[in-house]
Amino acid sequence: MDLSVRDDLTCQVRDVLDRVGDKWTLNVVYQLRDGSRRFTDLKRSIEGISQRMLTVTLRNLERDGLVERTVHAVVPPRVDYELTEMGQTLLKTAWELIDWAERHAEDIAHARVRYDAIP
Numbered sequence: 001m002d003l004s005v006r007d008d009l010t011c012q013v014r015d016v017l018d019r020v021g022d023k024w025t026l027n028v029v030y031q032l033r034d035g036s037r038r039f040t041d042l043k044r045s046i047e048g049i050s051q052r053m054l055t056v057t058l059r060n061l062e063r064d065g066l067v068e069r070t071v072h073a074v075v076p077p078r079v080d081y082e083l084t085e086m087g088q089t090l091l092k093t094a095w096e097l098i099d100w101a102e103r104h105a106e107d108i109a110h111a112r113v114r115y116d117a118i119p
Contacts, residue, residue, distance in 0.1 A: 024054070025057055025060070028057050028067075029066070029067075031045050032083045039054070039058075042081065062081075065087075067084065
């Protein structure tokens with residue numbers, strides 16, 4: 001593989017991991033796990049997220065093809081968000097990581113205690 005192609009790919013992967021690893025993305029993806037949700041419903045269900053940050057997060061997820069936004073022509077306007085097929089695969093992958101973390105949380109805590117006790 002050409003070095004410049006690999007550098008571009010590494011940069012793209014880093015960009016995706018930065019997005020997924022930010023403070024809110026997985027929280028939003030998790031909240032969409034059961035299907036379509038309205039913006040206000042999402043905001044109420046994610047403790048601590050501001051309206052602006054939820055908007056930014058949803059736009060980024062939509063831009064990345066992970067979330068689909070549907071605007072309904074009603075008054076007042078209604079906007080729903082749902083995971084795309086690719087978004088569902090992110091949710092599945094994230095759950096595997098969360099399960100791993102839960103299975104190993106105690107082991108990690110013990111390892112930290114041992115490490116911190118080293119002079």
